[in-house]
Amino acid sequence: GEDVEQSLFLSVREGDSSVINCTYTDSSSTYLYWYKQEPGAGLQLLTYIFSNMDMKQDQRLTVLLNKKDKHLSLRIADTQTGDSAIYFCAVDQTGANNLFFGTGTRLTVIP
Amino acid sequence: DTEVTQTPKHLVMGMTNKKSLKCEQHMGHRAMYWYKQKAKKPPELMFVYSYEKLSINESVPSRFSPECPNSSLLNLHLHALQPEDSALYLCASSQELKGGQPQHFGDGTRLSIL
Numbered sequence: 001g002e003d004v005e006q007s008l009f010l011s012v013r014e015g016d017s018s019v020i021n022c023t024y025t026d027s028s029s030t031y032l033y034w035y036k037q038e039p040g041a042g043l044q045l046l047t048y049i050f051s052n053m054d055m056k057q058d059q060r061l062t063v064l065l066n067k068k069d070k071h072l073s074l075r076i077a078d079t080q081t082g083d084s085a086i087y088f089c090a091v092d093q094t095g096a097n098n099l100f101f102g103t104g105t106r107l108t109v110i111p
Numbered sequence: 112d113t114e115v116t117q118t119p120k121h122l123v124m125g126m127t128n129k130k131s132l133k134c135e136q137h138m139g140h141r142a143m144y145w146y147k148q149k150a151k152k153p154p155e156l157m158f159v160y161s162y163e164k165l166s167i168n169e170s171v172p173s174r175f176s177p178e179c180p181n182s183s184l185l186n187l188h189l190h191a192l193q194p195e196d197s198a199l200y201l202c203a204s205s206q207e208l209k210g211g212q213p214q215h216f217g218d219g220t221r222l223s224i225l
Contacts, residue, residue, distance in 0.1 A: 030210045042115075042201050042216035043154070050211065088153055095210035097142065098167065101153035 002026045002093045002100035011108045018079045020105045022072040022089035031092040032065060033099065034074045038085045046074070046087075076107075084109045114138075115217035117202050123223045126192060132220045134185040134202030140215075142166075142208040143185040145177060146201040148219070154201055160185060161208040192224045 003025045012018045024032075030051050035043040049056045049063045049072075056063045062075040072089055086106050090099040115136045124130050134143065142161045146154035159167035160179040174196075176188040185202055199221050203214040 033213065035216075040218075040221075042117075042218040043203075045213050045215060048211075048213055092210050097205055097208050097210055097212055097214070098156065098159075099214065104151075104153055 002029070002091055004089060004091050004100050004102040006087075006089060006102040006105045008103065009106050009108070011110060012079050013110050014079060014081060016079055018074075018076040018083070018107055018109075020074045020076075020087050020089075020107065022074075022102050024070050024072070024089075024091045024100075024102075026091070026093050027067070027070060029070075029091045029093050030095040032063075032072050033090040033092075034061075034063065035088045035090060036085045037088065037104070043088065079107075079109050081109045081111055083107060115202055115204055115215055117200075117217035117220050119220055120218070121221050121223075123225060124189070124192065125225050126194075128192075129188070129190045131189065132187040132200055132202075132222075134187075134204075134217060135183055136204045136215075137183055138204065138206075138215070139182075140204035140206055141182060142205045142212070143179060144203040144205075144214060145185070145187055146203065148199040148201055150198075158187075159208065166208060189222075192222075194224050197222055197224045 033048040034046040060077045089102040145157040148154045158177040178186040199219045201219045203216045205212040
């Protein structure tokens with residue numbers, strides 16, 4: 001299997017940038033995803049990146065991938081209180097859409 | 112429309128009851144998934160259907176029985192559950208069962224076993 005690790009907690013002030021980090025163990029991982037989960041809700045797909053890319057930007061979200069270090073990050077620019085949630089990275093190790101989820105990072109945005 | 116609908120939102124049942132969780136999507140997706148999520152943990156894959164056929168069963172106890180009656184519907188039949196089965200049950204779907212086809216999740220059914 002795959003081990004996917006994230007820091008448990010992150011606090012930022014409203015208007016600052018947030019950076020959520022994720023490390024994984026299998027270098028053959030193909031697609032890497034970021035999901036957001038608000039209290040009492042399911043997982044909302046934010047963005048994803050293919051392993052042959054090193055960066056993807058989508059409005060306030062920037063994903064960086066360092067394949068050599070097996071490190072993925074999600075940067076949220078101009079963080080808002082509505083961004084407070086748990087963020088999961090997920091890794092498709094085999095290309096068969098069987099996702100291994102990270103432990104989740106709880107982002108708290110301080111007004 | 113990128114919506115996966117799960118019913119009921121909440122379910123409380125005794126250990127001897129039989130109940131079913133339902134999931135529906137109308138995005139034309141041909142892969143559907145059941146996950147179990149305990150509090151403060153990531154989702155754990157239970158079952159995967161591809162083109163209405165069971166593709167993956169992650170060694171789930173037989174008291175959980177999945178069913179895919181057609182390409183839009185996915186059910187999870189529950190019988191003789193244990194207290195440790197209390198969790199959020201999430202359904203997801205994707206275009207197909209292959210890489211680069213993002214999974215879209217419903218809001219889940221929160222199940223409590225008395």
